[in-house]
Structures are given as structure tokens and as C-alpha cells.
Amino acid sequence: DTGVSQDPRHKITKRGQNVTFRCDPISEHNRLYWYRQTLGQGPEFLTYFQNEAQLEKSRLLSDRFSAERPKGSFSTLEIQRTEQGDSAMYLCASSLGEFNEQFFGPGTRLTVL
């Protein structure tokens, strides 16, 4: 399967712990996006990369959140000192270029106890 993959698919953690998620985009895609989705809502934009450069961060992305895409391929999203409000589905998407369709991964469901 050459689609977008995310790991892990599920993560349960205790409040205050750090978590890291990984996203592997479609190989030739230069753009990679992170979204957060809660029940009954649409995906909310968090940040995006063009190649290895992080070009935009939403104000939803507090200083506890950090994302990297070191070699312009896979990306990681880290949440430090998790809070219960961080519980959500974290979706990664990739695209070839700015205006093309985004291909979403299956998401990582985070539960903070």
C-alpha cells in the first residue's frame, strides 16, 4: 500500500506525559499537513510542511506542540505535558503541490487520562 501511513493508530497516555506520532506521506508528495479532529467536528489545521520547511502553524498549536520533517519525507508531531483537552484524532495528510487534493492517513487516536 503506497498511501499515507501513521503510527501508532491508538495511544493512551496519562496527563503530563509526552507523546510522539509519526506520519509517512506518499513518497513523491512535497507537502505534509497535520490536522486534529474531535467528535462531530471537521479536521482543524495544525501545521504544514513543504519539503522540510515548516511554513505555517495554527494558533491551535501551543508551545507544547512541535512538529518536524527533517529530511522532507516522514514527519513527527510531539505533544509535551499532555492535557485531557489534547484527546482527539490526529490526522496527517500529504499532497503534491499547493492546490492538489490531500490524501489523508488513518489517523492516530490519542486518549489522555
Add this chain to the structure above:
Amino acid sequence: GQQVMQIPQYQHVQEGEDFTTYCNSSTTLSNIQWYKQRPGGHPVFLIQLVKSGEVKKQKRLTFQFGEAKKNSSLHITATQTTDVGTYFCAARPYGGSQGNLIFGKGTKLSVKP
């Protein structure tokens, strides 16, 4: 911040009935995309509309972009049980961020056989 309003939030139809969801923005849009998310799944791209007044068809699905590029609609003719899911519009405001797609809250469609 910029918001995209999508109505209705829920729609229950009998199989064979038609279905329409509407997406409205207070500002002019550069383009709009539509995605479908099946229960337990991730968003899957359906279509992108770019031109004022554009109409595109995919089998039983008809997508429209308003003349003022501030609204869009998705119409499904003769719904089938396979149409079940949540339909999201995702808008890119004119002159806005190149990476930031703004998703509506979605319309959840259920189809009774």
C-alpha cells in the same frame, strides 16, 4: 477567525431520496474541495472546484461553486446505503494561506434501506 458554515449538520434519508449539503463562507474563496469520511475512516477527497459558477458531476454526485465563490453545494441523486458518511467542504480563502484548508463541521448522512 475564518469560518466555513456547513448545513445541515445531520440528514436522514430513505434510500432512493436525494440529499444536498451546503457550504457558506463570509469571504470570497480561492477554491473549495469536498471530502467524504466514512464512519471510523479518514477523509477521502471527492472533488475540487475553482471557477465561479463551476458545476462538476461524478455519477450521482453534483458539485456546484457559487457565482460569487462564497458558497458551494453537493447534491446526491437517489441515495444508496454506500453513500453513508460525513461530507465535508474544505475551503481555501482568496488571498489566504497557501497551506491552510478550512474544513466545515460536516453533514452526516444516514440512509435507511
